[in-house]
Amino acid sequence: MSYFFSNNLKLSYQTAGSGEPLVLIAGITCDNQHWSLIKEQLSKYFWLIMPDNRGVGKSETPNVDYEISDMAQDIITLLEHLNISKTHILGHSLGGAVAQYLAAFHPEKVNKLIISHSFVKFRPSSIMFCEHDYLLQESRAAPMARATGILPFIYSDEFINDSGNVESFIQNISASKNQQSLHSYKQQIKVISKFDSTDYLHNVSAETLVVSGKSDKLAPPQDSIQIIQKISHAQHQEIKGAHVPMWEIPETYIDIIKKFLTTM
Structure with a gap:
């Protein structure tokens, strides 16, 4: 794990592979392990930069609330830290919101854009x-209670119907070593609730792929059609x-990313 400072916050990131840079921006509550099932294959083709968003993983949590623009500035600061002038960007969910802001207000930094x-x-x-x-989480609910609330929203019925997938999900919740604090989670909920790119999304000039899940709730x-x-x-x-193709259908997701980013 490596670190950099953005607006006096110590933020963590991980890199893998070589080639053209590709920044992977994760969604709400997720650290860079969000990409664990696709990292090895993608790193054969790209230099992956996987930050922990502020307040997640090993990144510090700010004392005050913040905006999407602050999260985007964290990415800009990371690029400067790594001496990267331009990069591919893949943002998933909340990370897709950050990617939209980046591409609209910092077009010179964005090569190809995937909003997932x-x-x-x-x-x-x-x-x-x-x-x-x-x-x-605030009530310290058992992992099974959280799984019952989460699974139907982020996975398809086909995935949930496999009891092995459900058991694995519960084990992952129980074993997670990078639990997000309640304070940080509340901050992220505020950020995602206030986000609205209606007035600036048309300014995105980068070649763009928008990916959606047929069963995403x-x-x-x-x-995605609105985007x-x-x-x-x-x-x-x-x-x-x-909602989480990197966990549910990783091979398909890898193929889509690779094809879009490597096609001239």
């Missing part, structure tokens, strides 16, 4: 999901599965 399972504005039902999960395909209505030149690819 994200949104122009986070829908109220999805905010309620996050708040419900927060309350479960947190950011349904309609949310491509704002980015007129963007491509849209709907894939099977729900």
Whole structure:
């Protein structure tokens, strides 16, 4: 694990592979282990830069609330730290919101852009999901209780119907060593609730792929359609599965990323 400072916050990141740089920006509550099932294969083709967003993983949590713009500035500062002038960006969910802001306001830093399972504005039902999960954590609910609340929202029925997948998910919740603090989780919920790229998304000029999951309940395909209505030149690819393709269908996800980023 490596570290850099952004606005006096000590933030962590991990790198892997070589080649053209690709920054992977994870979603709400997720640290750089979010990419663990796709990291090895993607690192054969790209230099992966995987930050822990502020307040997640081994990154410090700010004392005050912050905005998407602050998270985007963290990425800009990381690029400067690594002497990267321009990079591919893949943002997933909340990370996709950060990626939108980056591409709209710092176009000179973005080569190709992938906005995955994200949104122009986070829908109220999805905010309620996050708040419900927060309350479960606050009450120290058992891993099974959290799994019951989380699984139907982020995985497809096909995935959940395999009892082995459910057992593995519960074990991962129980064994996680990088539990996010409740304070940090609440901060992220505020950030994602306030996010709205309606007024600036049309400024994105990078070649863009928007990816959605057919069974995604947190950011349904309609949310991706709203994005491509704002980015007129963007491509849209709907894939099977729900909200977390890097966990549910990693091989398919790898192929989509690799094809888009390596095609001239």
